[in-house]
Amino acid sequence: MVEYYQPTTLKEALEIRVSKNVVPYAGGTDLMIEGNENTTYLFLNKVCELCRIYEDSGYVHIGATATYEKILSSDIVPQILKESVSQIAAPAIRNLGTMGGNIGNGSAKADTALVCFAVDAKLVLASVNGTRIVNIDEFYLGRKKLDLAENELITEILIPKDNLSNYCYSKVGARNALAISRVSFAGVLILKDGNISNISCAFGAVADTVLRYKDVEKMLIGKTIEEASALKQDFLSEYATRIVPIKGRVSIEYRKAVCLNLLTDFLTKNDI
Numbered sequence: 001m002v003e004y005y006q007p008t009t010l011k012e013a014l015e016i017r018v019s020k021n022v023v024p025y026a027g028g029t030d031l032m033i034e035g036n037e038n039t040t041y042l043f044l045n046k047v048c049e050l051c052r053i054y055e056d057s058g059y060v061h062i063g064a065t066a067t068y069e070k071i072l073s074s075d076i077v078p079q080i081l082k083e084s085v086s087q088i089a090a091p092a093i094r095n096l097g098t099m100g101g102n103i104g105n106g107s108a109k110a111d112t113a114l115v116c117f118a119v120d121a122k123l124v125l126a127s128v129n130g131t132r133i134v135n136i137d138e139f140y141l142g143r144k145k146l147d148l149a150e151n152e153l154i155t156e157i158l159i160p161k162d163n164l165s166n167y168c169y170s171k172v173g174a175r176n177a178l179a180i181s182r183v184s185f186a187g188v189l190i191l192k193d194g195n196i197s198n199i200s201c202a203f204g205a206v207a208d209t210v211l212r213y214k215d216v217e218k219m220l221i222g223k224t225i226e227e228a229s230a231l232k233q234d235f236l237s238e239y240a241t242r243i244v245p246i247k248g249r250v251s252i253e254y255r256k257a258v259c260l261n262l263l264t265d266f267l268t269k270n271d272i
Contacts, residue, residue: 081112
């Protein structure tokens with residue numbers, strides 16, 4: 001018989017988290033297939049504080065247990081995140097699955113984690129000792145390795161509100177729907193007064209964590225489109241050197257070629 005706790009407040013959930021050996025469980029779309037009878041679960045679907053979606057002056061706050069369908073129906077969630085969520089599994093899964101679970105799974109194939117890397121999202125982590133905020137790229141330490149203490153829960157994902165309209169999101173799988181990513185890409189490019197004020201290029205399902213090279217991105221920051229175009233081949237060559245896929249279901253050569261093709265398409269669509 002599976003044992004579980006089902007708190008109704010975040011305070012209660014955090015007290016259980018610190019005092020019991022439990023596995024946090026929201027939608028359970030990954031955990032339910034494991035069927036481990038020796039696991040004690042901490043069901044979080046009744047904790048209202050964790051399922052809210054709201055905004056302040058700088059961020060859209062997405063509760064860790066907000067379902068994919070709730071994210072899709074929100075008027076304030078940026079379109080780049082909605083596009084990635086819309087390609088996750090089927091409606092039945094999206095009715096249950098949560099963004100906190102997707103990120104907390106620690107997989108570089110997680111669709112929403114890729115977008116979080118591309119938009120410089122932050123995570124709110126809570127314990128009985130208080131809360132802390134970490135950048136998504138500092139939260140992922142490797143495959144299934146997270147900067148998350150045993151007494152902490154992911155409570156919110158903070159998505160920046162501004163300058164996300166010019167984006168690219170691509171997911172390459174074995175089929176057009178219900179597919180796990182073989183390679184995925186998310187990019188954002190922001191122009192201000194004719195110059196590139198920010199560019200981000202993130203690659204998922206390639207290595208143990210999502211890949212993003214901010215030092216390479218700096219090659220184009222501050223440049224006009226014409227100046228960036230002159231640097232395009234050097235920019236692509238740097239990525240060709242940096243991207244070294246790990247072994248997976250498809251060949252290393254295939255995934256590297258797809259990464260570079262997606263990056264090239266992103267630049268070309270922005271006239272670079």
